[in-house]
Amino acid sequence: MTSIYNNSYETFLVNNRIRINKYLNLALWLCALTGPAIAIGIFFHAFKDVTYSTCATLSALTILVALIHWILINRLPESVIGSVYVFLVLDILLVYMAYSHIQIRLTWFLVPLLSLAYCNYGIFFTSLFITYVTMCLSLYYTAPFYAGQRADISSFNYYFANVLSGSSIEMTVMAIAGVGILKTMQRHLKELLGTYSDIKNQETMVHDSVNTLKSMAGIYDNVNLLIFTNMTEVALRGADSADSTHNIEGCDHTYMVNEMKKNISPDQLDSFMEFTDLRTLRNRLQGKKSIYAEFINVVTGWFRAQYITVETSEDGIPQMVVFTVQDIEKDKRKESNLIKMAHTDELTKLYNRRRYDEEICIYRENGLDQGFSLLSADVNGLKITNDTKGHAAGDELIKGAADCLHSAVAPYGQVYRTGGDEFMAILHIDDYTELISEIEARAKIWRGNYSNTLSISLGCVSHSEFPDHTVDELEHVADNRMYEAKEQHYKKAGIDRRKK
Structure with a gap:
């Protein structure tokens, strides 16, 4: 220098x-x-x-x-x-x-x-x-x-x-x-x-920064430059870029934010206004390169709002900040699809064991409501079907059981395939007796291409029956009742359990 x-x-x-x-x-x-x-x-x-x-x-x-x-x-x-x-x-x-x-x-x-x-x-x-x-x-x-x-x-x-x-x-x-x-x-x-030299250097830096930001602006839907030294908002890309410069002296939010809030999902509006508050922005950015949050536009879907520090004062307070908005609706859909795939059983299209464990974990942490119930289900005779008619017939039984369970349980909760022929359902129902009867009735009239009969052993328990039990203890009770029902089924059919 x-x-x-x-x-x-x-x-x-x-x-x-x-x-x-x-x-x-x-x-x-x-x-x-x-x-x-x-x-x-x-x-x-x-x-x-x-x-x-x-x-x-x-x-x-x-x-x-x-x-x-x-x-x-x-x-x-x-x-x-x-x-x-x-x-x-x-x-x-x-x-x-x-x-x-x-x-x-x-x-x-x-x-x-x-x-x-x-x-x-x-x-x-x-x-x-x-x-x-x-x-x-x-x-x-x-x-x-x-x-x-x-x-x-x-x-x-x-x-x-x-x-x-x-x-x-x-x-x-x-x-x-x-x-x-x-x-x-x-x-x-x-x-x-x-x-004069400092001013020219500053102007050169600002000019170079603006040019760099303009070249980067193509990847964003909206880009605004916030210059806190003179409290100016400069639109580099977006709907208001024609009227590119605004004075934000004494403002809580920028011109761009005030335009955007009209289409923010109502349940996210408070969070959006808090994130974009100019009064706290520089303190939140201090010592960081960027901060971001994701919100929903009721017209276009999900977007990511991000503040990026471009220039700071000697004490680290941001003096020039870029505010970017990027449409992430497609990414969110891909993410949702990937999550759904990770949580979905490929054969039955029901949620899988991973999703069931995540849901149960929530109940472990937050406790159980009065109508909480668990249903344990198991397809009877699957091994015999696989051995005598082939795995295609066995898969048909599993899908048939899944359809019967899902159609009956859907109004009260969610069904999960937790194993080969095993299912669990998380319910919110006062009395599960009629639900058990409906599942059995649906299974009785089911017909397939390989098999004409479908039998499902069911075991259900409600939180009201055992108010002091944890969710894991209730799951154990439901499994025991399902195994008891299975024993009764095989005993009634005269089938040796060891040949299942």
């Missing part, structure tokens, strides 16, 4: 020198009018000791030195030679004017004063030295003339010493004042250049 800063200041000095040389060259050309101006003074007897030939010579000399200076600054625009030259020739012209008895005093100090415009100590002290030397020479050659015109001056030496002393004091004051002015000018210039 220091190197860039110094280079910037040195570049300024060079460019400034080029500009000042051009202005001073113009001034030299205008100085050619000094001859005619003095000639007018001669005409009106303002300059009694000056001749018209002096005026012509002065104008001719001025034009010559202006031409030489013009050549120098065009051939060597960045060189200090042109700067030193202009002060040298100005002082020489002043010497000539003084020698020609044209009274001047303040003009001597104008030359080093002009050199301050270069903001350079070397040029200033060079100009001061040249001016002082030429002033002394001018005084030395003109002292006899002016001393002879004054009755109060006793000798040439006295006049020379008197005027030289006064001029030296004035030149010293000029040097001290010039150094002070230069120091102040340089300090302020460096500060201004530093500030």
Whole structure:
């Protein structure tokens, strides 16, 4: 940063020198009018000791030195030679004017004063030295003339010493004042250049960031840039990008958010407004690259809202943040389908053991309601069917049992296939007696392509029967009742259980 800063200041000095040389060259050309101006003074007897030939010579000399200076600054625009030259020739012209008895005093100090415009100590002290030397020479050659015109001056030496002393004091004051002015000018210039450099760098960073964000905006449906340094919202992509800039000073939410909330699902509106609250946003983002949340648009479906930190202050507080909105409805559907596939039994299309275990876990954590019941079911004779008619017939029995269970249980709960021929159902029913009868009735009238009979052993238990039991203990009771029903079935059919 220091190197860039110094280079910037040195570049300024060079460019400034080029500009000042051009202005001073113009001034030299205008100085050619000094001859005619003095000639007018001669005409009106303002300059009694000056001749018209002096005026012509002065104008001719001025034009010559202006031409030489013009050549120098065009051939060597960045060189200090042109700067030193202009002060040298100005002082020489002043010497000539003084020698020609044209009274001047303040003009001597104008030359080093002009050199301050270069903001350079070397040029200033060079100009001061040249001016002082030429002033002394001018005084030395003109002292006899002016001393002879004054009755109060006793000798040439006295006049020379008197005027030289006064001029030296004035030149010293000029040097001290010039150094002070230069120091102040340089300090302020460096500060201004530093500030300007910071501003330009900031503008470049913002410009680059905006361009980068615009190039990224294609993957999002809406993209807004929030600039907290000036409390501005800039739409980079979206419905309001035509009216792209909004002032958000004193606002709780951005213009884009206020438009979006019209279509947010009512049950998510409070959460959405809390997530997009500008008053807390920067605190929530502090120390993080991004935060996001997912909501439902009642028109287009699921979307992801995300805030991404682009730029922070020295203490880590976000100063520039991007707010993006991305449609994730398709992703949600894919996710839902994958979850459903992971929780669904491929043969029966019922929920599987994994889903059943997840549901039971919820009841373990949250407790049971009064109407909670569990149903355990098992297909009878599946092994015999598989052995005698093949696995296609066995699968037909399983699907038949699943259909009977699902159609009967659907109004009261959910059926799960938890094993080969095993099923569980989570119910919310006051009296399961009629449900058991309905399942048995449906199984009795079932007919398949391979088998014409379907038998299901059922065991059911309700929370009201055992209010102190846990869900696992109720599951154990339901299984025991199902096994008892199975024993009764095989006993009644005269089938040895060991040959199942």
